[in-house]
Amino acid sequence: MRVVIAECRVDYSGRLDAHLPRAKRVIMVKADGSVLIHSDGGSYKPLNWMSPPARLTEVTLDEMDEEEGVEQRWEVNSTKTDDRLVIRLFEVFDELNVDLGIDPGLTKDGVEAHLQELLADQIETLGPGYRLVRREFPTAIGPVDIMARDADGASVAVEIKRVGGIDGVEQLTRYLELLNRDPLLAPVTGVFAAQTIKPQARVLAQDRGIRCLVLDYDAMRGMDDSDSRLF
Known part of the structure; x- marks a missing residue:
C-alpha cells in the first residue's frame, strides 16, 4: 500500500470525463493496481479512482506542467479499456509505503x-x-x-x-x-x-x-x- 498526501489536480478520461481542481488530497495506490483519491470528507467513498487492473506510470513533465509548478505527473491507465487517470502533484506533504500482506477478510458478528x-x-x-x-x-x-x-x-x-x-x-x-x-x-x-x-x-x-x-x-x-x- 502506497499512501501519498499531496496537493494535486486530477483529470479522468474514458467512458466519462471528470476533473478535480487543485487541492490537498490523499492518494492511495493498492497492490492490486487500483488508485483512489480521497478528500477529508465524503465518508469512505473516493472522489475519483481507477479500478484494477491498471498500470501507474510517472511520466516526464511537459512545458505547461513545469510552468504551473507541477512536481510529478502520474498517469494511471486501465489495461482493459481506454480509461485514463492523470494526477498532477504540486507538493507532496508525506508518503508512506507499507506491505500489508494478505488480508484475512472481514468477520461480521451476527451474519x-x-x-x-x-x-x-x-x-x-x-x-x-x-x-x-x-x-x-x-x-x-x-x-x-x-x-x-x-x-x-x-x-x-x-x-x-x-x-x-x-x-x-x-x-x-x-x-x-x-x-x-x-x-x-x-x-x-x-x-x-x-x-x-x-x-x-x-x-x-x-x-x-x-x-x-x-x-x-x-x-x-x-x-x-x-x-x-x-x-
Whole structure:
C-alpha cells in the first residue's frame, strides 16, 4: 500500500470525463493496481479512482506542467479499456509505503452463517418437537439454510437472513417449489427467519403460506436473559 498526501489536480478520461481542481488530497495506490483519491470528507467513498487492473506510470513533465509548478505527473491507465487517470502533484506533504500482506477478510458478528449455526443447535426455537435434518440442504438451485422436521415429522425448509427482505422470501419460495417436487419430502413448508423482517417481506411471506420468525440473536448466544427483563 502506497499512501501519498499531496496537493494535486486530477483529470479522468474514458467512458466519462471528470476533473478535480487543485487541492490537498490523499492518494492511495493498492497492490492490486487500483488508485483512489480521497478528500477529508465524503465518508469512505473516493472522489475519483481507477479500478484494477491498471498500470501507474510517472511520466516526464511537459512545458505547461513545469510552468504551473507541477512536481510529478502520474498517469494511471486501465489495461482493459481506454480509461485514463492523470494526477498532477504540486507538493507532496508525506508518503508512506507499507506491505500489508494478505488480508484475512472481514468477520461480521451476527451474519447468516452464525445465525444458521445457532438455530441448528437450538432447533426447537422453531417450535416444540422440531428436529434438525441438516444444514445447507442441497438443491439444484443452491443449498437451503436448514432442513428440519416438525413434531409431526413433516419437512420444513428454513431460510435465514440478518435483515429479512422481499428477496429472501422469493428465494425461499423457489426452494419450496423445487423441494415439493420430491415425493420423499413433500409436503414441505417454509419458515423465513431473521433478526428483523421488513413489513413488505412479512406480508409476502404470509400470503404464500410461509411462517415468519424473528430471531433474538443475543438470547440465542446466551447474552440476554429474557427471564430477568422488566419488559
